[in-house]
Amino acid sequence: GNSVTQMQGQVTLSEEEFLFINCTYSTTGYPTLFWYVQYPGEGPQLLLKVTTANNKGSSRGFEATYDKGTTSFHLQKASVQESDSAVYYCVLGEDSNNRIFFGDGTQLVVKP
Amino acid sequence: EAAVTQSPRNKVAVTGGKVTLSCNQTNNHNNMYWYRQDTGHGLRLIHYSYGAGSTEKGDIPDGYKASRPSQENFSLILELATPSQTSVYFCASGRWDSYEQYFGPGTRLTVL
Numbered sequence: 001g002n003s004v005t006q007m008q009g010q011v012t013l014s015e016e017e018f019l020f021i022n023c024t025y026s027t028t029g030y031p032t033l034f035w036y037v038q039y040p041g042e043g044p045q046l047l048l049k050v051t052t053a054n055n056k057g058s059s060r061g062f063e064a065t066y067d068k069g070t071t072s073f074h075l076q077k078a079s080v081q082e083s084d085s086a087v088y089y090c091v092l093g094e095d096s097n098n099r100i101f102f103g104d105g106t107q108l109v110v111k112p
Numbered sequence: 113e114a115a116v117t118q119s120p121r122n123k124v125a126v127t128g129g130k131v132t133l134s135c136n137q138t139n140n141h142n143n144m145y146w147y148r149q150d151t152g153h154g155l156r157l158i159h160y161s162y163g164a165g166s167t168e169k170g171d172i173p174d175g176y177k178a179s180r181p182s183q184e185n186f187s188l189i190l191e192l193a194t195p196s197q198t199s200v201y202f203c204a205s206g207r208w209d210s211y212e213q214y215f216g217p218g219t220r221l222t223v224l
Contacts, residue, residue, distance in 0.1 A: 032211050043116075043202050043215030044155070089154060093211030097168075098143060100211050102154035 002027045004092045006103035014111050019077040021106045023090030026071065032093035033066055033073045034100070039086045047075075047088070085110045115139045116216035118203050124222045131190040133219050135203030142208040144186040146170075146178060148199040149218070155202060161186055162208065193223045 003026045013019060025031060032051050036044040048059040050066045050073065057064045062077045073090055090103040116137045125131045137144065142163050147155040157170030159178035167178040175197060177189040190197055200220050204213040 034211070041217070043204070043217050045215065046212055049212070098206060098208070098211055099157065099160070099170075100213060102156075104152060104154040 002092055002094050002101045004090050004101050004103035006090050006106050008106045009104070010107040010109065012109045012111065013080050015081055016079045017110075019075070019080045019084070019108065021075040021088055021090075021108075023073045023075070023103055024071055025073060025090070025092045027092060027094065029094065029096075031066075033064070034091040034093065035062070035064055035075050036089040036091055036102075037086045038089065038105070044089060080108070080110045082110045082112050084108060116203060116205055116214055118201075118216040118219050120219060121217065122220045124224065125190075125193045126224055127194060129193050131193050131221065131223075133188040133190075133201055133203075133221070135186045135188075135216060136184050137186075137203075137205040137214075137216075138184065139205050139214060140183065141205035141214075142183070143206045143213075144180065145204040145206070145213060146176075146186070146188045147202045147204065148172070149202060150199050158188065158201075195223045197221065198223045 005024045034049050035047040037047045038044040048057040050057040055066050064075050066073050087105045089105045092101045119134045145160040146158045149155050158176050161180040179187045200218050202218050203216045206213040
């Protein structure tokens with residue numbers, strides 16, 4: 001079946017530090033992978049998308065790379081800001097039915 | 113202007129009572145979705161719809177019904193609410209040919 005695993009429940013950084021969040025996935029098809037971000041009191045919103053065709057995506061200073069060999073999908077940012085504090089979800093898109101599957105999320109806390 | 117709205121934003125219900133959560137979207141999307149969000153579980157799909165008159169079961173449909181009377185509206189119905197259904201519920205919409213989903217602000221439901 002389809003599943004997504006995020007092992008890091010919480011990451012705490014200081015401003016301007018480097019962010020790396022790891023995600024692994026399992027699927028029998030050709031995945032489309034997303035990172036969604038959820039700020040307090042809001043619904044999740046799309047941060048970026050990566051397909052098997054391009055292997056990389058970027059948005060708002062965040063970058064994500066997809067590795068088919070290790071079925072991993074990392075999110076990184078060179079220098080975080082306090083405003084980046086949020087929950088980040090790794091999300092897998094399935095081919096049929098346009099369904100998506102969420103990981104459990106990683107809470108990012110950035111201290112000033 | 114918010115494209116996916118949910119009402120109510122907060123709801124307290126009694127065990128055994130009926131609860132209806134409403135969602136409206138102005139994106140003109142065919143697909144709509146209901147998720148619940150619990151600590152440690154990310155977002156889990158309850159029901160979804162491909163268009164007016166259609167509803168499909170997601171991963172955790174037990175205890176929930178859904179209704180899609182029009183393109184714009186999608187309701188989640190708890191006929192006999194239980195304390196285990198205390199959660200935050202999110203509605204989302206998406207195009208028929210895309211994995212990208214657009215979320216509402218959520219409804220916090222407490223069943224006493």
